[in-house]
Amino acid sequence: MFRIQRTPYGGRGAFASQAIPEDTLIHTCPGPFAHLVYRAFRKEICAYCFVYAFDSGKSGWGVKIACDGDGSAKGGVWFCKEECRDRWEEEDNVDGMLMSAYDAIDREAKRLGKANEKGKGKDDGKPRSKIQELEKTIPKKGEAITQDLIDQAWKSAEAIAESRNHGEDMVAELHKSDVDVARFISTVLVHRYIEDNHPTPPPSPSTSPSTSKSPSPTPSLQSFSQSLPSSPPTSPSPSLKSFLPLPSPELSGNDWLAFLNLQNNELAHLQSIPAALCQALRVYLFTLQTLPPPLLQYLPGPGSDDPLIKYLPLSVRELQARDAGNSFGIWQQPSGGESEMFGWGIWVSASFFNHSCDPNVHKVRNGRIFEFYTSSDVEEGEELCISYGFIDDDLDVKERREGLKESWYFECECSRCLEEMREKENNRVAVQD
Template sequence: MIAPPNADPNTLAPTTPSQASSSSSPASKTSIESSSDSSPACLYAIRPTPYGGRGAFANKRIPKGTVVLDCEAPYASVICRKFKKEVCAWCFAWCFESGDGTRRKGSWSVRLSVRGEAGKEKERAWTPWFCSEGCRDLWKTLLNYRTTKVKAKSKPANTQKTTLNHPLTHLDSWTAKANMADVTGESVDWWWTLAETTTSRGNMKKPGKIMDILEAWNEVSGGGTEELLTEYEADCARFVLDGLVRQALETSEGGDTATKTAGRWPDLLELQDNELQHVKSRPYMLSCFIRVYLFLKYVVLTARPSRREIGECEGHLARDHGNVFGIWEKGSDDEDGEMLGWGMYVFGSYFNHDCTPTLKKMQHGRSLHFTTTRDIEEGEELCINYIDVSKGNGVVKRNEEVSKGWFFVCGCARCERERKELAVAE
């Protein structure tokens, strides 16, 4: 897994592992049986860890090579914008990969069609790409896809710069000056409350005002781009929208559309909320999150009236960092290859980090499997690795990575042993 680089939001790559061991949310003892009856739940349970938060502990002896969890699909996922033509939206197959090692063509050819004004099937720029008609049909079945004609209402071109002066347009200035002490739960909540009240029905009679705020925000920030969202923000918006669609289907159809190991909305809310730690480390991410919320609010309001509250959008964003896994090119189990996107595998997020992991994760299409790397004794914690834990990556470098990416210092047996060895050598 990779840690997010210390970069601006235009180049930021998302974090891809499960939640960090020392930053897991505290909770009473929770068994995995209560969440997923299709996984081999009797093998382990979710319990409080000695170092804080929660983890997965073996209920009995587990032999090497046992699949302890098979997540059939992510709760929400997104393919990075630059790969959207090359990666199947259903099975995540990359068009440049093939079993015989030969290079394939540069994009998939199967698209999702929608009916145009004349009733003819057309392909739109926003429709996803698929490696086969079979994957396209599965995608449509999962989402209970129904073709809907939406008449776009064009907005008259405005050649003059907006003079809108809204408090949200100054958020970038605040985050640029903010330090760790300035970023508190109260300050983060204040900005979210401002975003919520700004876009409430009483204050936002015309959804187009949301776009005015975003455009003014760009001007104040001096981004020098005509795009309302950065590439990373657009990827985040698609990721959240994917989860909101699944949540809406759960509500309307009693949860029948959700695969058992993908989890449901209450399962997602059980994950660690990393927002405050994330924003403390990178204050500019608060701007990113709120811009994504404003954009999605505009999309929802212009599509049809909605009663969705800010908490659902924020709920996805707050659990994105530290709880998602990278979608990697196949054959790159060590994750040295290309990261094509990311997905939230809810139940896999309970496996904490250890520099000598007891589990190995394997991606198979949409699914993610977790297999034991050795015999596990009863009561032993099941862990994966978030970073490169090869022999060449020493304790200092490893802890720099986990501290920067997941806000904790690793206290595993290997790290403790190597720290003592360094102390003796000095």
């Protein structure tokens, strides 16, 4: 029904390989590769299907894994029903890894918080940990951020990890959103652990259920593995040089190799938000000092057999580089102007749909699954595009393009923008005449 190919303006996109009628389900994304529910919404959002308790007339969900002493849910995960809890255990919490990581992160954050409370009033201005010394070397202005500086910062962070003394806190103080980011990273570590230790057999095409609204067959994720280019990405980062092919048609396309094919926005993101580099380094070291036994006895590096720590240095950097510009918000359903955002996630194959300010495809979140439907009739060869936002009628073309550039790191050249820019230029010339 569609294929992935190079676009005339650079990068890749999804193009119709046949005429597609309006309201056709053209793609379905499985659960997220990485995700995070904000701390403030943990009890109101089902950890598996992301349904909002208030939309069901409840103040919060009551199904949990195991009770802590104060009656709260262990790991801070709540579910709307037992079926969701069981599926989360089966799909996300394999071998108890994700719960262990969540629980350890929350415990360590609580410990550091108490230590900081006791230390209030004793601040002499000196760095309390090695990461604070490193953070002081990171420029606060985006134009000072270079690829060489980013590479050196990561080398310095890994050197801190390698020289750590037993029991030493590499991170002594957390910022407000660090715990959420650490939990987000843990979903990737566990996802990679599951890939390595519990590979799933490819599904049989004959047994795959069809959920298309139209008579047309629903394409599976395999559509994304075809017509891929072999050229490298534009980022000069030495650690991100490899441009790996998407999984073969037999695989789901929601694994680490598929994730690495997403656009790398590391430099543009950190030039836009320099503080994000400090946070990534801080959360990397915090996660290292936090993971539960027997994980703490291992340091990251080639050849490590530790089930989670061996993934950390590369995983954190690769995740930050691709989270920026490729993630989707987990919004209250149905989404609209008054909807709340509960967190965010990365649905790998969803990111191959490019943006248009006049989209011909819209996405619908059904639990943890994203479905993509055509919004109009599509001709063969036409690019299939969704909206990333900023298409309100009260925004002019300049405001739209600036918003997209700031949030998604690209200059929009969709047909609507090009037409409105031409119209604007024609009006300017007419006024001068």
